[in-house]
Amino acid sequence: MAYNSNNKNNIVVVFDFDKTIIDVDSDNWVVDGLGFTDLFNQLLPTMPWNTLMDCMMKEIHDQGKTIEEIKQVLRTIPIHPRVVPAIKSAHALGCELRIVSDANMFFIETIVEHLGISEYFSEINSNPGFVDEHDTLRISPYHDFTNSSHGCSHCTCPPNMCKGLLIERIQESLAKEGKKKMIYLGDGAGDYCPSLKLKDEDYVMPRKNFPVWDLISQNPMLVKAAIREWTDGESLEKILMGTIEEILLEEENEKKMLTSAENNCKMQNISVGINNVHHEPIMPRALRVSQSG
Numbered sequence: 435m436a437y438n439s440n441n442k443n444n445i446v447v448v449f450d451f452d453k454t455i456i457d458v459d460s461d462n463w464v465v466d467g468l469g470f471t472d473l474f475n476q477l478l479p480t481m482p483w484n485t486l487m488d489c490m491m492k493e494i495h496d497q498g499k500t501i502e503e504i505k506q507v508l509r510t511i512p513i514h515p516r517v518v519p520a521i522k523s524a525h526a527l528g529c530e531l532r533i534v535s536d537a538n539m540f541f542i543e544t545i546v547e548h549l550g551i552s553e554y555f556s557e558i559n560s561n562p563g564f565v566d567e568h569d570t571l572r573i574s575p576y577h578d579f580t581n582s583s584h585g586c587s588h589c590t591c592p593p594n595m596c597k598g599l600l601i602e603r604i605q606e607s608l609a610k611e612g613k614k615k616m617i618y619l620g621d622g623a624g625d626y627c628p629s630l631k632l633k634d635e636d637y638v639m640p641r642k643n644f645p646v647w648d649l650i651s652q653n654p655m656l657v658k659a660a661i662r663e664w665t666d667g668e669s670l671e672k673i674l675m676g677t678i679e680e681i682l683l684e685e686e687n688e689k690k691m692l693t694s695a696e697n698n699c700k701m702q703n704i705s706v707g708i709n710n711v712h713h714e715p716i717m718p719r720a721l722r723v724s725q726s727g
Contacts (some may be wrong), residue, residue: 514667598627
């Protein structure tokens, strides 16, 4: 990724991927598009989703489907026409953009490259996806839950990924860089835990009438960040750009107030300095007295 770090501001925008950047679930889109829906539904109750997707990719390969055919299906994935402009506009305003997703790296990278937006993201966090020596797409868990738990107690986090832990890691790195505000966009139940990790100065954008919005709505007071709901790509663009502009305006006003306060302080120091200078009393000039005779 050729992320351009010039013209940066103090805002980091973190996107979920499925049903946030794209309009559907990428796993289902590939399975359905290649004709493996029945087998997927048959196996779904028997294993974790992430493990199931790896099994499905092996089955798809065994049935003669190629990596290029998988890519072709991914390139047809639906996306709202205002989402890509929103991503480009946020980047143009100086925001750093990241993806945190429970999809997989192969699907995400294929789609963002096809959309021409890969260069706008500084980081993509997702389950590893790679093509092995047999030309089979393999999907592995972001966190290897077969060896240990990721430690999060939220039932909304799947065993292979806690996005809340990812957000905490991002927050730690941003603190070192001096970044202050985060905007998080998501739709699913897995986006609830990271929403709870956001701070007072942050913003969360849950997709209305989707699982994360339902969870937040049960007790909004648990979320410290400002809540800005959205419904589709058009409202995503409107709410996201409005939030970014609001933050930038607040920061500009803060800078002006700080500059004004500094100038007032300097003027007071100058005034005090002048008053403290010791002046000798000004004596009247002596008059020359003419002497006669």
